[in-house]
Amino acid sequence: MTLVSALIVLGILALIFGGILGYAAIRFKVDADPLVEQIDEVLPQTQCGQCGYPGCKPYAQAIADGDEINKCPPGGDATIQKIADLTGREVKPLEGGDDVKKVAYIREDECIGCTKCIQACPVDAIVGASKAMHTVLIDECTGCDLCVEPCPVDCIDMVPVAGKPETWRWQLNKIEITQVS
Missing domain, CATH: 1.10.15.40 (Electron transport complex subunit B, putative Fe-S cluster)
Structure with a gap:
């Protein structure tokens, strides 16, 4: 009988505290911007x-x-x-940007396969297995540079990406027009 009464008391307390938490969640709700x-x-x-x-x-x-x-x-x-x-703000050029996208490049002959770069990459742009060489998926790499620091053998470089016909565009603000007389 004491086990049943203990369970009933515990259930009642759970209902009371659950009700208090539910009320507090509604009453003190903070709307996100x-x-x-x-x-x-x-x-x-x-x-x-x-x-x-x-x-x-x-x-x-x-x-x-x-x-x-x-x-x-x-x-x-x-x-x-x-x-x-x-x-509604004005578009400005990328701060600190030099208009050259860079991606990680792993010197595969120096890679020891530690997987630390894979763990550091936030977009899963590095593929490979433990104790095997790794490589970077250039189209996935954002150039965040987070993989360089954890590499124990320093075999990762950030290199500029060569332009592709699909991504090429006129650089109108960099072209000087000269008048021919």
Whole structure:
């Protein structure tokens, strides 16, 4: 009989505390800023920290609070344009960018297969197996540079990506027009 009464008391306490928690969740609910959520959806979610923030969500919050919109190298110009459209701000060139996209390159003959770079890559752009050479999927790599630091043999370099016909575009602001007389 004492076991049954103990279970009943425990059940009643669980209902009471559950009710209190449910009420508190509704009463003290904090609504998130929808702009922060929209900006966060546009960011590439690499959590690389190149913007100076520990991840994409803190950077989205900073943008909503007035920080610059051009600090995300993995997102590139397309992300800057989308954020500018969302926030109504002016499009600016990528901060600190030299317009040359870089990707990781693993010198495969020096790779020892430790998998530390694979674990560090936020977008799974590095493939390989333990104690076997690794390689980078160039189309997936965002150039976040997070794989370079953990490599114990320093066999990863950041190299510029060669342009492809699909990604080529006119650099109108860099062309000087001279008048022929």
